[in-house]
Amino acid sequence: KNQVEQSPQSLIILEGKNCTLQCNYTVSPFSNLRWYKQDTGRGPVSLTIMTFSENTKSNGRYTATLDADTKQSSLHITASQLSDSASYICVVRLNTGGFKTIFGAGTRLFVKA
């Protein structure tokens, strides 16, 4: 069964600290993996996209990794800011014609001053 599992479920960190969020997936056929940020009651916003051949990709303070062999991805946030408080969702797209996607449940990040 196609699944995307994220950990931790929630995380509280102090402003300025770093954190790493985890994503494990069992999705086939795999096309790509994306990390999204979702503020409460808002639509998800794309942070990074990783294809099968990519190991690391950065976007500002966000760095995503992908290990296609172990089917694991991580999102590292550097020097956290209060505005980073949100849900971070791992999304895997299937390599089918219609771009079907499987969403993880997200990690709820709280950044405290």
Add this chain to the structure above:
Amino acid sequence: EPEVTQTPSHQVTQMGQEVILRCVPISNHLYFYWYRQILGQKVEFLVSFYNNEISEKSEIFDDQFSVERPDGSNFTLKIRSTKLEDSAMYFCASSDASGNTIYFGEGSWLTVV
């Protein structure tokens, strides 16, 4: 920056009534999507749409759901006879032909009473 717009932002409807949710995708995008997020749960893929037909749909997208692109700009989701369990946030999204980055709208909150 171009964005996906959705209307209405909130709708309350009685069980059994028909509902139409509307979306204006980003103008040069070719793929359109609907997703659902029940309160407190993960985002779920409903359907993708390309070249005026459904590309892929999930098990959730049963006969009570339909999508349409009635003109060159709008993309709609119709729920024929709403049930209490249809209460959720419905996100419209669009992407270019690669589907690599999917842009989400701000969502339409549907409450079925």
